[in-house]
Amino acid sequence: MDRVVKIGLLLAAMLLMQTAGATAGDVLIPRYSITEAPGKPLLIKEPKIPDLSGYTAEAVAAKISYKPAGRALIQPMLKENALDEFIGGQDRFKEWVVRQKQMPVAIFIDRGYMSLTQLARSLPQTALRETAPGVFLARLPIVIRPGATLHIDKSVKELRLSQDGGSFLVNDGKLFITDTKVTAWSEKDNSPAWFKKDDVFRPFLISWGGTETYIVNSTITSFGYTESKSYGVSISQYSPSMAPKMKRKKPTGWLINSQFVDNYFGFYCYEADDVVILRNTYRANIVYGIDPHDRSRRLIIAHNDVFDTHKKHGIILSREVNDSWIIYNRTYNNQLSGIVLDRSSVNNLLAYNETYKNRSDGITLYESGNNLMWRNRAADNDRHGIRVRNSTGVRLYENELMANALTGIYGHIKDLRGSDRDLKEDPYEEKLSLTVVGGKLIGNGSSPIAVFSPTRLELYDLTFLAPQKQDGLAFTGLLGDFQGDLMDILLRRHAAALILPETL
Incomplete structure (x- = not known):
């Protein structure tokens, strides 16, 4: 009799939890409701983008101070x-x-301005020599001290930094690379120091706190390896290991109309402000094409082609890279996603980008809320067009998502405990809220939109074309439960649909 009573009580408890929206494991599964959103449609003005007309070779040339003359020391x-x-x-x-x-x-380089040609004339040929007309080989590291300027100009056909000799470039002042080539060079192979292994030394460029770096109409090839601050082309506030601890302005720079090929990271920055990365080509770099990192702000990443990245993403902003513009870029054929916002990177605008044929998503947002995606095109990616995880206040407006292997838009939460993330440094909440307005979802593999466990989901003025399933348009996830009501609100009433968890 006691056993029967216990079974009855257990069944009653399970029924009560299901009624309240919970599983037997006491994990809440909220029930949802769909309604027509009150008030006016969710329209916003076209976002303002920065004026790019001032970022030119002529503007860079105007920044060069030719006096006083510098001096060279070994x-x-x-x-x-x-x-x-x-x-x-x-x-x-x-x-x-x-x-x-x-x-x-x-x-x-001390005190003032030096061109590379002047530098070579000041040094023994064992340190820096001209091996052919306009071609220079550096066999030692080159350091630009505070108050000094190095200009590698068009009189230099190519500066080769010797991998064999251990050469690299450190900017602690001002560096101008204009109308030339700078190559990490293998003397042994008489060729660029092409990537072979992560931990094999290759020459690199690092610019420290308070510096300015300008690379214009130039080609940078085969820089960088896995050691800290040696990734390729890097702009970084002083690292914690450097002594004495110095407070300096955030570093900055412009990279314009240049090519970056076979670098470990095509670009990396750490605590940098107002960096401009404009009209460049990032081809066949190893880990990332463009990788702004920790607490960098007000970056402009525009009109770049980023493709054939071997290991990970084309463009990734990670760890509080905020208040930036990622606009008019093309990212394709990258090993993972085309563009990623990661680890609390907020208040950014992603607009007018094309991401296609990437082996993961077109655009990925991980734990990065309050971002606007405006009129991007993500097509023929191997996973989702746009994927959003653990992020709130994300707005998707007028995006075209076409022929992606899985979904056009995929939103979800995930428990990252037990992952490789340092949750003390990167706190996050398992929450998701999306506003999706306008745009086209065309021929995506499994579903136009799949969203799981949102705290708020708003949809308005969407166009669904060419469903891949034989039985026509079919949603998965939460929207599959509301497909009839959703189509009625969106297509018949031409209103906005609001999906919310019910209050328990």
Whole structure:
């Protein structure tokens, strides 16, 4: 009798939890309702984008101060703040000892302006020499000290930084690379130092806090490897290991009309402000094409072609990269997604981008709320057109999502505990809210839109064409439960649909 009573009580408890919207494991599964959204349609004005007309080669040339003249020195690498990141620890110091076969030294530019040609005339040929008309080979690191300027100009056909000798570029002042080529060079192979393994040294460029870096109408090839701040072309506030701890302005720079090929990271920045990445080509870079990182702000990433990235994404903004414009880019044939916003990167505009034939999503948002996606086109990607995870206040307006292998728009939450993410540094909530207005969803593989467990979902003025399933248009996820009501609100009444969890 007791056993029968216990079974009855258990069944009653399970029925009560189902009625309340919970599973037997006491995990809440909210019930949802769909209604016509009150008030006016969810229309907004076209977002304002920055005026790009001032970012030109002529504007860069106007920034160069040719006086006073600088001077060149060869001095030990030890006890130099700008090199602290690269000589700390036995392994990194050993790298230069082995390559130079002596206590490591570097070329330093002091005080004022020097062109690369002037620099070469000031140094012994064992450090920097002209190997052919206009072609220079540097066999030592080159360091631009605070207050100094190095200009690698069109009189230089190519600057080759020797992989064998351990050369690299450190900007602690101002650096101008205009109308030329800079190549990480293998003397052994008499060719660019093409990527072979992550941990094999290749020359790189790093610009530190307070600096300005300008790369215009130039080609940068085969830079970078996996060591910290040695990724390729990098702009970074001073790293924690550098001494003394110095407070300096955020670094900045313009990269315009240039090509970046076979670099470990095509571009990387850390705590940089107002960087402009405009009209460049990022081709066949290794890990990322463009990778702005921690606490960088007000970036303009516009009119770039980013393609054939070998390992991960074309463009990724990660860890509080905020208040930026990602506009008019084309990202395609990348190993993972075309464009990613990640780890609390907020208040950004993604507009007029084309992302296609990527091996994951066209555009991915991870734990990054309050972003606007406006008139992007994501087509023929191997997963979703646009994917949004654990992000609230995300607005998708007038996007065209076509022929993606899975869904046009995919929204979901995910418990990341147990993942490789440091949740202390990257707190997040398992919440999702989306506003989707206008645009076309055409011929996506499994469903036009699939959304799971939102706190709020608003849909208005959507066009659905060419469903891939034989039985016609079919939604999955939460929208599958409301398909009839959704079609009635959107297509018959021409109103906005609002889907909310019911209050328990």
